[in-house]
Amino acid sequence: MPPHPESNPHFGIPQNQEQHFQSPITPRNQDQHNQPSGGPLPRTKKPKRQDRRNQPLGAWAMLPDQGQQIQSPDPRVPQGDHHPRPHSPHEPKPRHQDHHSPPHVLLPPPPHTTLKTRCFAGFWACFWTVIVLIGLVILVIYLITRPHKPQFDVSNVTLNAAYLATDVLLHADLTMQVKFTNPNRNAKVDFRSMVIDLYYGNTLITSQNVEPFSLPRAIYSLRVVNIVTSTQVQLPEPDMERLKKQLSYNSVEFEIKGVIRSRVTRGSILRYSYRQHVDCTFTVNGPPSGALTAKYCKIKG
Template sequence: MRHHPETNPYFYSQQHSQLPAPTPTPQHQSPQHQEPHPQAEPSGMTPPQSQDQIHPTTPWIWPPTQRPTIPPPKAEPLGQWGALVPQGTDGSAPKTQSTHSQAQELAPHSPPRHTGSQATQPPKHQRHRRQQSPREQQAHQRSYFGLAPRRTKLHTWFLAGFCAIFWLVIILGGLIVLIVYLVFRPHSPSFEVSSVTLNAAYLDVDVLLNADLTVLAKFINPNRKVRVDFSYVVLDLYYGNTLIASQYIEPFRAERRQIRLANVHMVASQVQLPSDETERLKREIERNKIEFQVKGVFRARSNLGSFLRYSYRLYGHCAIEVTDPPGGVLRAVKCKTKR
């Protein structure tokens, strides 16, 4: 059986390490005996073909590549910094050589690297990287600088939900109140004094007041769609700043657009007055014009329907002017009602 010699230079160097070193092929061989090598590199150089390569006994070695010589750059004046630049023996700047060139000089017979589609492809980190949107770029920058959003805690979510529900209730309540106001147009009732009769008024021992007064009170409900209930009504009679009589009125109801009248009998007995008010009462009796004040405190409730009800408190104040007793009548009155 015929033994075929090994043609791979790497296996050949290991198996036939005892053979003598091959002699390089002369470079001045005639080009007519050269044929293109089937595995020629894209550099354009064609290895020679001979009888030894058909049945090789020694590996073929590529000849050294001749690189073009680049002339050194012209030296330019550097001024005062020229002394810092190292110079060669002839006064010129030292020649530098890249690491790649030095490696090729140290190993001139190393086989060239294969270049193909891998050299034209982009790097791996750019090949699998898609184009990021502006939002993703912003998030990447925030995470790079330590500004990435953190996970929200449970109590924060609970507080936010409570605030949202609270404001939602307030907004809905405000809308309901607005709708009710626009539909019913509720107004507060008012208090007035229709007529007054002064039966008696005199001073006992010049300091004690005795008076008998009848007041016709009027309660007005101006609403067309709202009914008002008066659950607490108290009228007080004042002379100056002194309370001389007080009367309670039974609860009653004022229907829509209704006026209720109440006849209130008020009696003051042995009420001591200050000296200045005593002197003023004497002067008013002489002039036939006595001034009193009627103040009322009311608790009312407006009924807008079967379920819509709200209560409030009213304060009435009337300044009245009557003639001398007996049979004193009302001469002037001024009333106002407020909540």
């Protein structure tokens, strides 16, 4: 029986067959020695590189061409464009299925205006144009004339008498010198009415009317107004005690309130009416001299 060849204990391969697994690559200098001496070997041509620019890459190679239809793996589903696949809930809806887009509504053409409507609109346009022009003319005239309100002032007051009858009833006699002024240089002022009320504290003592008069432009006039209580006036107890103290101190305080109605006239067309409220507080000495010592006047309107 022939002897069994020895085997490699690591790989289980016979020893005489190990030479077949040695590397056939020889060193570079060894190949040069094995070349024939006749000259260098001819160069071998490299295979041409394939042009893959027009070839699809990766998963795109599995997609069909544009002209080729995708066949459904399920034969029960009909093929063709008449049965599109259902939309996924994550895909946007087609534009024609958007229910929020407003429908196209055809508006009717505007109605034609009639001759009556045009005449009516033209009349109102002319009317408002005239109104605006009249307003502008009045504004220009007002700015040119620039009327000023008449002025009123108490220039002097004399207390002729003031006493308490039976320690309850007041009797007073005052003479006032009132100054009326017309500050307008191009218009006159007509003082149509004036009422002056005399107060002591909150009690009305008497009232006096001033006769109407007129003032030319840029001039003033002094009017004397005599105020006398026709009847004795009963004062409240606090006012009565205060009047006794003021008479003893030789300083009595009165107050007058009045309403003045006037009209500023320039020519025969321009007229401006005013209503002014006068409130003056003044202090006089005790009678019989009763000279004016202090005053404060304000006019509203």
